[in-house]
Amino acid sequence: MTQSFSFSLNATDGKARTGVISTPRGDIRTPAFMPxxxxxxxxxxxxxxxxxxGADILLGNTYHLMLRPTAERIANLGGLHKFMNWDKPILTDSGGFQVMSLSDLRKMSEKGVTFRSHIDGSKHELTPERSMEIQKLLGSDIVMCFDECPALPADRTRINESMQMSMRWAQRSRDAFGDRPGYALFGIQQGGLEEDLRAESAAALRDIEFDGYAVGGLAVGEGQEAMFNVLDFAPDQLPTDKPRYLMGVGKPDDIVGAVKRGIDMMDCVLPSRSGRTGQIFTRHGVLNIKNARHADDPRPLDENCGCPACRNYSRAYLHHVFRAQEMISGMLLTWHNLHYFQDIMQGMRDAIATGSFAAWEADFHAGRAQGDIEPL
Structure with a gap:
């Protein structure tokens, strides 16, 4: 078992990359999707x-865990892996994004952010140093530096000021993180949709030196076309020998488009949140289990899917338990969605390794364009 954190690139196809992130808790096959x-x-x-x-790594949320049950409590109970019974790697975000989305409950300064808890209104302070302390208490394998992420659209002056402060916070995060063998700290590139600001941010992060680099400040309302425009240049501004992580993405076609442009890691609540609301992702596009067309349909969601929802249950049953608000509905539909997202990742890893990514991508888009099977 490896005792250090490393990244090895095994194959590339165009800009798409496949490799392995090695950590003391296990390997993460890239491109990787983190539930x-x-x-x-x-x-x-x-x-x-x-x-x-098929998930090799999970994402935990610093903001939510620091408020409840608290990082100190989790540390006393043996750390986040033991606490939640997950022995593979965990990445924690810095808390910055959640705090920024509390615009009416927070105050920001050079030092950090003070905010009121959305749970009980109690007052808290989050700084680069405190974020590093919380993530160390949690024991996550990959720690994200503390940054500010302005919502888009925003004017260039605001984006530049925010990026400059995020780079100062990145240096403070690096200093506070210290020397922790086996654990990794990732820097976060900012700069909105501006190529020159992204380049300046990437240069500042490279000077500080991180174990991996995230493309931050996307998937915040700018739309897929604008996001892809940034991804046409942003990953190339980051080191090729370190993992590149696109935060908060996304839908299946967002993920495929990001990998095509050189991204190695992604996370999103979409497959699990959609599972609980009856939205299902399949090779043939998106279907809604609440629709009456499924009520008498004995067929599976997807006859080629190996997840328990597809292997063992009919559309009619899944429609019924969703309508009846039975707990098993969210369980089965979430399992299906997560299984499908990991199937996409495995498909891309295999295609990149054999130099057939373009053909795989064409099949992927053709399948989704077909739409769902005809109703009975």
């Missing part, structure tokens, strides 16, 4: 079920 375990759980899933979908 989001906000409050130390991927909602509606057992940890072993999440692993069964």
């Amino acid at each position: 989001v375990g906000t409050a130390a759980t991927v909602k509606a899933m057992m940890p072993e079920s999440v692993a069964a979908t």
Whole structure:
């Protein structure tokens, strides 16, 4: 078992890359999709079920965990892995994004952010140093530096000021993180949709030196076309020998487009949140289980899917338990969605390794354009 953190690139096809991030808790095959375990759980899933979908790593949420049950409590109970019964790697975000989205409950300064808890109104302060301390208490394998992420659209002056402060906070995060063998700290590139500001941010992060680099400040309302325009240049501004992580993405076609442009890691609540609301992702596009067309349909969601929802249950049953608001509905539909997202990742890893990514991508888009099977 490796005792250090490393990244090896095994193959490239165009800009698409496949490789392995090695950590003391296990390997992460890239491109990797990280299910989001906000409050130390991927909602509606057992940890072993999440692993069964093919996930090598989970994301935990600093903001939510620091408020409840608190990082100190988790540390006293043996750390986040033990607490939630997940023995593979965990990445924690810095808390910055959640705090920024509390615009009416927060005050920001050069030092950091003070805010009121959305749970009980109690007052808290989050700084680069405190974010590093919390993530160390949690024991996450990959720690994200503390940054500010302005919502788009924003004017260039605001984006530049925010990026400059995020770079100062990145240096403070690096200093506070210290020397922790086996654990990794990722820097976060900012700069909105501006190529020159992104380049300046990337240069500042490279000077500080991180174990991996995230493309931050996207998937915040700018739309897919604008996001892809940034991804046409942003990953190329980051080191090729370190993992590149696109935060908060996304839909299946967002993920494929990001990997095509050189991204190695992604996370999103979409597969689990959609599972709980009856939205299902399949090779043939998106279907809604609440629709009456499924009420008498004995067929599976997808006859070629190996997840328990597709292997063992009919559309009619899944429609019924969703309508009846039975807990098993969210469990089965979330499992299916996470399984499908991991299938996409495996498909891309295989295609990049054999130099057939373009053909795989064409098949992927053709399948989704077909739409769902005809109603009975």
